[in-house]
Amino acid sequence: MPKKRSGGGLSPTQQAAKFLGVSVLAGAVLAGIALPAVGALGLAAKGSVEGFDALPANLKTPPLSQRTTILDAEGGTIATVYSRDRTVVDLKDISPYMQKAIVAIEDSRFYEHGAIDLKGVLRALNKNARSGEVSEGASTLTQQYVKNVFVEEAGDDPTKVAQATQQTIGRKIQELKLAIQVEEELGKKKILENYLNITFFGQQAYGVEAASQRYFSKHAKDLNVQEAALLAGIVQSPSRYDPVNDEAEATKRRNVVLNRMAQVGDISPAQAEKAKKAPLGLKVSKPKNGCITAVNDASFFCDYVREVFLSEAVFGKTRKDRAKVWNQGGLTIRTTLDPQAQESVHQSLKDHVNKSDSVAAASTLVEPGTGRIVAMGQSKPYGYGKNETEINYSVDHAVGGSNYGFPTGSTFKPFLAAAALEENVPATKEYPSPFAMDYPSPIQTCDKPWINDDGYRLENENESEVGPYRLKEAMAKSVNTYFVQMLADIGLCPVASMADKLHVHQGNGDKLPQNPSALALGSVGMSPLTMASAYATFASRGMYCTPVAIESITQKVGNKQKSLEVPKSTCSRAMTEKTADSVNTLLQGVVDSGTGKAAGLSDRDNAGKTGTTDERKNAWFVGYTPNMSGAVWVGSASQEVEMKNITIGGVYHPLVFGGAVPGPIWKDAMTGALSGKDSPSFNLVDIPDGDKNKDKDKDKDKDKGRDEDKPDDGNNGDDDGFIAGLTNGGTGDGGGDGGFPGNLIQGPGNGPGGRR
Numbered sequence: 001m002p003k004k005r006s007g008g009g010l011s012p013t014q015q016a017a018k019f020l021g022v023s024v025l026a027g028a029v030l031a032g033i034a035l036p037a038v039g040a041l042g043l044a045a046k047g048s049v050e051g052f053d054a055l056p057a058n059l060k061t062p063p064l065s066q067r068t069t070i071l072d073a074e075g076g077t078i079a080t081v082y083s084r085d086r087t088v089v090d091l092k093d094i095s096p097y098m099q100k101a102i103v104a105i106e107d108s109r110f111y112e113h114g115a116i117d118l119k120g121v122l123r124a125l126n127k128n129a130r131s132g133e134v135s136e137g138a139s140t141l142t143q144q145y146v147k148n149v150f151v152e153e154a155g156d157d158p159t160k161v162a163q164a165t166q167q168t169i170g171r172k173i174q175e176l177k178l179a180i181q182v183e184e185e186l187g188k189k190k191i192l193e194n195y196l197n198i199t200f201f202g203q204q205a206y207g208v209e210a211a212s213q214r215y216f217s218k219h220a221k222d223l224n225v226q227e228a229a230l231l232a233g234i235v236q237s238p239s240r241y242d243p244v245n246d247e248a249e250a251t252k253r254r255n256v257v258l259n260r261m262a263q264v265g266d267i268s269p270a271q272a273e274k275a276k277k278a279p280l281g282l283k284v285s286k287p288k289n290g291c292i293t294a295v296n297d298a299s300f301f302c303d304y305v306r307e308v309f310l311s312e313a314v315f316g317k318t319r320k321d322r323a324k325v326w327n328q329g330g331l332t333i334r335t336t337l338d339p340q341a342q343e344s345v346h347q348s349l350k351d352h353v354n355k356s357d358s359v360a361a362a363s364t365l366v367e368p369g370t371g372r373i374v375a376m377g378q379s380k381p382y383g384y385g386k387n388e389t390e391i392n393y394s395v396d397h398a399v400g401g402s403n404y405g406f407p408t409g410s411t412f413k414p415f416l417a418a419a420a421l422e423e424n425v426p427a428t429k430e431y432p433s434p435f436a437m438d439y440p441s442p443i444q445t446c447d448k449p450w451i452n453d454d455g456y457r458l459e460n461e462n463e464s465e466v467g468p469y470r471l472k473e474a475m476a477k478s479v480n481t482y483f484v485q486m487l488a489d490i491g492l493c494p495v496a497s498m499a500d501k502l503h504v505h506q507g508n509g510d511k512l513p514q515n516p517s518a519l520a521l522g523s524v525g526m527s528p529l530t531m532a533s534a535y536a537t538f539a540s541r542g543m544y545c546t547p548v549a550i551e552s553i554t555q556k557v558g559n560k561q562k563s564l565e566v567p568k569s570t571c572s573r574a575m576t577e578k579t580a581d582s583v584n585t586l587l588q589g590v591v592d593s594g595t596g597k598a599a600g601l602s603d604r605d606n607a608g609k610t611g612t613t614d615e616r617k618n619a620w621f622v623g624y625t626p627n628m629s630g631a632v633w634v635g636s637a638s639q640e641v642e643m644k645n646i647t648i649g650g651v652y653h654p655l656v657f658g659g660a661v662p663g664p665i666w667k668d669a670m671t672g673a674l675s676g677k678d679s680p681s682f683n684l685v686d687i688p689d690g691d692k693n694k695d696k697d698k699d700k701d702k703d704k705g706r707d708e709d710k711p712d713d714g715n716n717g718d719d720d721g722f723i724a725g726l727t728n729g730g731t732g733d734g735g736g737d738g739g740f741p742g743n744l745i746q747g748p749g750n751g752p753g754g755r756r
Contacts, residue, residue, distance in 0.1 A: 064198055067085050067329055068329040070335060080289065083329065097224060097229075101231070105236075106235065147175055150175075202241075204287045212231065234250070291306065296342045300392040300394060304394075336548060336551055341672075342377065352668070353649045354649055354650065356387050357648050358636065359646070363528060368627065371569030378392070394529050395527050406507070407617075408522035408524075409618060409620055410480075411522060413522070422575055425489065429470065430467075430468050431481075431489075434481055435481070445496075446496060460480050475609075484516055487520045488516075492515070496511070496514055522611055532622065533545070542579060544572055544573075546571075585684045586687065607623060612656070612657050616643040620633050628674060631666075632669070
């Protein structure tokens with residue numbers, strides 16, 4: 001019996017012998033040839049025994065990165081995303097042929113030796129010495145598993161990957177010591193299971209389940225003997241033995257594995273010969289990775305889900321922490337997306353706007369009272385080619401949208417009306433509302449008054465639009481001078497406060513500037529999601545709910561599932577029920593007989609507002625029913641196209657209005673989204689109409705203005721007039737592009753070009 005130290009450990013002689021043996025083996029595995037200087041190495045090792053013992057003996061195994069599946073609200077798959085395509089499975093869910101094939105070709109004595117196969121090393125030494133080259137290695141399956149753990153931990157960091165795969169004696173010694181620990185702790189079956197789940201099989205497939213799906217479109221448990229042999233053969237060199245790109249080489253390698261399986265008794269020689277004659281039988285499934293593969297134009301929603309995950313503190317303290325969880329994957333994300341609503345939005349956009357048009361359209365639908373985003377789409381497909389974009393026009397810049405959003409025009413007016421009603425301005429309030437006027441001055445802000453020092457003026461759309469008007473008619477006709485007078489009456493601060501309660505903000509996240517152009521006539525940029533969520537407040541009788549896209553998340557770590565906390569919608573009262581009901585009554589008039597008549601739904605209560613900015617660079621329709629709210633924007637993302645004498649979706653438009661293009665998109669999208677769903681009613685209030693006789697003389701000038709009894713067909717008047725200069729950029733087009741810089745849609749920088 002060898003002598004032991006008093007502490008029960010190995011004696012110095014035993015430690016030296018152990019280290020010498022490990023060093024020899026490490027050198028053999030490293031070089032694959034005989035080491036003539038073994039004696040010298042052993043002498044050097046005498047001073048390094050303590051160093052060997054000091055090496056870490058605990059292998060830190062990171063959770064294996066897996067694919068993430070994003071589901072809609074009904075459990076249907078929207079897309080799968082992953083940094084590494086892997087699905088971890090139990091050994092019982094891996095074909096016995098696969099288990100035998102990988103052992104036969106990679107480590108046939110796996111069940112006989114410990115962490116180090118001394119017999120295999122000596123065999124390799126002898127063979128390589130006789131051949132004069134490295135023709136056989138000696139790493140056990142356990143050692144290979146340890147190495148793969150280092151590679152997995154390195155992730156996509158090229159420096160760490162190089163360190164994990166460096167061929168040095170120091171690295172081999174560390175792998176050998178950890179292999180000893182792994183053998184003691186896990187046992188053979190678990191090591192084999194872990195190895196088959198971690199190793200790379202080429203074609204972006206990590207682990208045997210992903211490989212089986214990639215090459216044969218079947219589960220790993222269903223692999224037959226020749227299929228298993230093919231996959232086992234790939235492991236040694238995934239590029240060289242890739243059956244997709246070199247069938248002949250892959251076939252040779254498969255047959256080598258089959259021969260080896262027969263040699264070790266896993267299959268009979270007859271079985272091997274029969275399998276060798278079989279074709280490869282590939283049924284390749286192309287990798288479907290990322291939001292670009294999402295169904296029903298849900299790519300932008302998918303990308304929004306990813307951006308929300310990366311931005312919400314509930315998923316990690318820092319963006320880097322959250323990105324690590326996302327890249328690790330193994331997530332099943334149940335979202336709020338309603339497949340019926342999404343299909344309807346997708347089809348409506350496709351029907352009305354071509355992807356090759358000079359303008360684009362975006363639409364988002366949300367559920368009042370819950371904040372659930374049920375649909376999100378746009379006419380320019382997700383991608384990086386011609387007539388494609390990676391910019392999500394429906395959302396803010398912080399979560400993948402345009403830099404500033406898009407000016408909303410008169411769709412902002414209901415927010416001003418709500419603020420006025422909250423200030424006890426009666427719903428029958430009447431203002432003179434001339435065709436043209438100077439901006440009132442001064443107008444009180446939350447701080448110092450705004451003063452019209454530069455003599456800015458504004459006009460209504462048509463000369464026939466001359467007051468006096470009451471609120472109901474002014475809203476239906478979208479009379480600019482009426483709302484600016486209302487703004488002067490109550491001041492800018494109540495409107496700014498209402499905007500805050502509705503979470504109405506610019507697309508870059510900034511608050512709205514306190515000037516008449518921004519807070520009455522919608523001259524600053526916002527996103528469709530912001531507008532749809534704000535209008536949903538009217539539908540839910542004054543309760544604003546923050547938009548949410550994620551219902552639940554479960555994460556698979558190894559073979560275990562755990563639930564992650566997800567951000568919830570928070571609801572708060574933004575206005576009284578009476579105010580909301582009054583706005584609903586006003587906006588129902590817009591779709592009944594006003595500028596939004598072309599958008600009105602015939603089978604259920606609905607309300608909405610049109611908006612068109614100066615030079616017709618943006619057109620909007622934002623509308624809702626009691627159980628769904630939606631916003632549609634149409635325009636040039638670069639704000640460079642004036643929608644005059646323009647063809648959109650194959651239809652020619654002399655002039656584009658909020659009611660003419662966005663309105664029908666909204667109508668068709670909502671009709672399909674709500675088909676078969678409940679049809680609740682608004683709680684309307686009685687708002688008396690104004691004096692009907694005052695417009696008799698103006699009826700003679702109908703040819704100059706808008707025919708309110710007909711839908712906007714490109715020949716009727718617009719709902720926004722000329723608004724002289726009150727934008728942030730001071731361009732002189734106060735209701736227009738807001739003086740936005742030329743890089744308006746500079747994207748998040750995650751794709752080539754960065755601008756679309």
